[in-house]
Amino acid sequence: MGACVVTGAAGFLGSHLTERLLAAGHEVVGVDAFTPFYDPRRKRRNLEAALAHPRFRLLELDLGADDPARLPDAELVFHFAAQAGVRPSWGDGFAEYARHNVLATQRLLERYAARPPRRFVYASSSSVYGDAERLPTRESDLPRPYSPYGVTKLAGEHLCLLYQRNRGLPATALRFFTVYGPRQRPDMAFHRLLEAALDGRPFEVYGDGRQSRDFTYVADAVEATLAAAERGRPGTVYNVASGQPVPLLEAVAAVGRLAGAAPRLTFAAPAAGDAPHTAADIARARAELGYAPHTPLAEGLAAQWAWQRSQRAAAAVKGVA
Numbered sequence: 001m002g003a004c005v006v007t008g009a010a011g012f013l014g015s016h017l018t019e020r021l022l023a024a025g026h027e028v029v030g031v032d033a034f035t036p037f038y039d040p041r042r043k044r045r046n047l048e049a050a051l052a053h054p055r056f057r058l059l060e061l062d063l064g065a066d067d068p069a070r071l072p073d074a075e076l077v078f079h080f081a082a083q084a085g086v087r088p089s090w091g092d093g094f095a096e097y098a099r100h101n102v103l104a105t106q107r108l109l110e111r112y113a114a115r116p117p118r119r120f121v122y123a124s125s126s127s128v129y130g131d132a133e134r135l136p137t138r139e140s141d142l143p144r145p146y147s148p149y150g151v152t153k154l155a156g157e158h159l160c161l162l163y164q165r166n167r168g169l170p171a172t173a174l175r176f177f178t179v180y181g182p183r184q185r186p187d188m189a190f191h192r193l194l195e196a197a198l199d200g201r202p203f204e205v206y207g208d209g210r211q212s213r214d215f216t217y218v219a220d221a222v223e224a225t226l227a228a229a230e231r232g233r234p235g236t237v238y239n240v241a242s243g244q245p246v247p248l249l250e251a252v253a254a255v256g257r258l259a260g261a262a263p264r265l266t267f268a269a270p271a272a273g274d275a276p277h278t279a280a281d282i283a284r285a286r287a288e289l290g291y292a293p294h295t296p297l298a299e300g301l302a303a304q305w306a307w308q309r310s311q312r313a314a315a316a317v318k319g320v321a
Helices: 012-023 040-046 091-114 148-167 189-199 218-231 248-259 283-289 297-320
Strands: 003-007 027-032 056-060 076-079 119-125 171-176 203-206 237-240 265-268
Touching: 003 012, 012 027, 012 040, 012 218, 076 091, 076 218, 091 119, 091 148, 119 148, 119 218, 148 171, 171 218, 189 203, 189 248, 189 297, 203 248, 218 237, 218 283, 237 283, 248 297
Parallel strands: 003 027, 003 076, 027 056, 076 119, 119 171, 171 237, 203 265
Antiparallel strands: none
């Protein structure tokens, strides 16, 4: 099998994808800048299994600044590197989003337009829909980003598709809806909620808790990514979600069942840029990619709960040592 390049390989989704590609027999070059959006030591732990694999090589590279000629030719390119998070994308923080999400994507596209891979898969986001006019939202609906982060992800998506139309780069974009599971970023809601439950402290809810999200388990997101690399139509966008939106308070109750006690909640004003509801129409991904999400929320949360508990136990052992 040919080599695969995974940008953002040390991140939440990128590290899971990397391990899945290695298990399938691919050689993988993982690219990561280890930006300080959250502790880079967490990201390096995400790569521990991959770094022990003989078919994996790590390339530490800032796509927005370093020479893209350092990137190898590849059969498949998966572009998962990005500056994540809605709330920090306002104000002066926007410069980092423009650099890591727009400029870095353009530079990566230039590198691979010259010697195209068999497929270029771009990790987009449900944030491009913003406060959607219709739920569930289809790929053909007008994107209306509700945050600067969403604007940069949509810009990256447009760049990929225009390189496909103008330069023949076989690019496909996946709009992921609220991915969760083991290794989830520490700023994301489920990670924070589970940590609060483990500590027995209150969890702060932005808004009234009635907002809903189409939560997607990480293994399902990875399977959609692999399917897009094999069967996705170049120039096409696909929603990747569970197709079953859940109110936040219902998810909180599920965590309470795992913890054995209902989490204590405090409430704050809704955060700027947070859409009240997301829900995906996944018919296109089902029909064209054969995508079929398998993991119900309760099962996925249990896996993330077990992972976060194991991380705490491992940290405690190291602290004693």
